[in-house]
Amino acid sequence: MRFHYTFQKVVDLKGNEKTQAEWMLSTALGELQAQEKSLEELLAQRSEVVFSLQSSAQQSTSMVKIREMQDYVDYLDHCIARKHADINRAHQEVQQKQDQLSTKVLDEKVWLKAKDKAQMLFQQSMNLREQNELDEMATVRFAMKSL
Secondary structure, three states: OOOOOOOOOHHHHHHHHHHHHHHHHOOOHHHHHHHHHHHHHHHHEEEEEEEHHHHHHHHOOOOOHHHHHHHHHHHHHHHHHHHHHHHHHHHHHHHHHHHHHHHHHHHHHHHHHHHHHHHHHHHHHHHHHHHHHHHHHHHHHHHHHOO
C-alpha cells in the first residue's frame, strides 16, 4: 500500500505560490538595479556637463551657451531627484516582495510539515499492521506445532 496525501494539491499550490513569489522578487530586484544604473548614468552625464560648463566659463563662450548648459544641468538635477524617488519606490517594492516571499515560504513549510507528519503516521500504521500480521503468523505456527 502506497502513501497518498489527501492535501497534495494544496502542497503543490503552496509550492507554486512560493515559486511565483520568487519570480516577482527577482523582477523587483531587476527593476531596482535598472533604476540604480539609470541614476549612475544621469550622475555621470551631469558630471560631464558640469565639467564642460566650467571649461566654457574659463574660455570665451557666449552667455547664451553657458546659460543653456546651466539649464541642462538644472534639468539633469531634476531628473536625478526623480530617479531617487523611483529608486525609493523600487526599494519599497523589493521589500514588499521579500515579505510576500517570506509568507509564502512559511506557508509552504507548514503544509510540508503536515504532509511529513501524515506520512510518518501512515508509515507507523503500516509497520504496526505488518507486525500484527507477523505476530499472527507466529501464533498460527506455534498452534500448529502444539497439535
